[in-house]
Amino acid sequence: MKNVKDLVLDHLRSPKPYDAIRTVETLAAETGIPPSEMIRLNGNENSYGPSPKVGPALGTFDQYNRYPDPQQTELRDALSNYTGAHRDSIVAGNGSDELIDLIIRLFVGKGDKIIEPSPTFGMYGFSARLAQAEIIKVPRNANFDLDIAQIKQVWDKQTKVIFIAHPNNPTGNPATREQIIELLHLNSIIVVDEAYHEYCGQTCIDLINRYPNLIVLRTFSKWAGLAGLRIGLGVMNPEIAQLMMTIKPPYNMNRAAEEALKASLEDKDLLISRIAPVIEQRERLFQLMRELPGVTPIPSAANFMMLRLPQGKGLDIFHKLAARGILTRCYDYPEMKDCIRVSIGQQWEVDGFTKALTEILDQV
Ligand SMILES: Cc1ncc(COP(=O)(O)O)c(C=O)c1O
Structure with a gap:
């Protein structure tokens, strides 16, 4: 060779x-x-x-020799309880990073476009580049707020996904609900990345039933202190969730992450x-x-x-x-x-x- x-x-x-x-x-x-x-x-x-319940839960768990449940049955029920969203709308991922990648795999092909209001979180562009997509960066204004008019101006039908980190990383400012709703009228997937939701209090999960093109991302890396175990979740239209469940790696949530997630939700009050x-x-x-x-x-x-x-x-x-x-x-x-x-x-x-x-x- x-x-x-x-x-x-x-x-x-x-x-x-x-x-x-x-x-x-x-x-x-x-x-x-x-x-x-x-x-x-x-x-x-x-x-x-993490929650003090996580260590003992991981230490006493005795099924590490078994594969995790590809259907995430227990996890989706627990996450449904936590988010208030229907279990069929939820997909758990190996960090929300994996969900970003799955969204790109599901919606974005070679030559398609994604829009990211810049500066923003680097994984959107990273995953889109691997898919040979074009990354359209729309600069935020002087206060780092979204420039909705400009996003709409550059939008075209090749634009498959618009990523909005809410609050934004690295600038820390949230979008407004009105801005997000305005974007939801575009014929693209709108990802509202709520990685920092628990520090901010705002959410768009309640809009999932009204807007089938909305995907909300959350993570256990921040509020639950589990960055090292990689637990994220997406909340979306159930038909999209079902497709995502089908294309994801079957055993994407490892058993330690599953146990840690359950222990954390049992100790939610302390974490909050x-x-x-x-x-x-x-x-x-x-x-x-x-x-x-x-x-x-x-x-x-x-x-x-x-x-x-x-x-x-x-x-x-x-x-x-x-x-x-x-x-x-x-x-x-x-x-x-x-x-x-x-x-x-x-x-x-x-x-x-x-x-x-x-x-x-x-x-x-
Ligand atoms: C906006 C945003 N989304 C997603 C992530 C990734 O989270 P996870 O650890 O769940 O992959 C981060 C991590 O810093 C982030 O800032």
């Missing part, structure tokens, strides 16, 4: 990788700082961890009680950042906040924070030059971040 890479599909020979979070292990190797001393504010994870302290820290961080010269915090309805840093200094500050073991996220979109995104956790994390940023701002 001359070169095994010649066998790879043309469009996948040099794919653009997903810009995934840097791990604490990588940073530890670079800085010598032990992971236990780092502050991880780059993944919008849940700093409180951890939301308010995060919101409190979010508002505290906003006030603290407003007092720092040259720093502009962007109001957020999620468990993270975007900060605009002094002009020309964003990347330097990002690296200086990392050198102190504080992981945040920076972006190479032109409209987000000098911005970092900071996940909100507990008070000690907000304090550690604020202290470090204050000191770094004095040096740059």
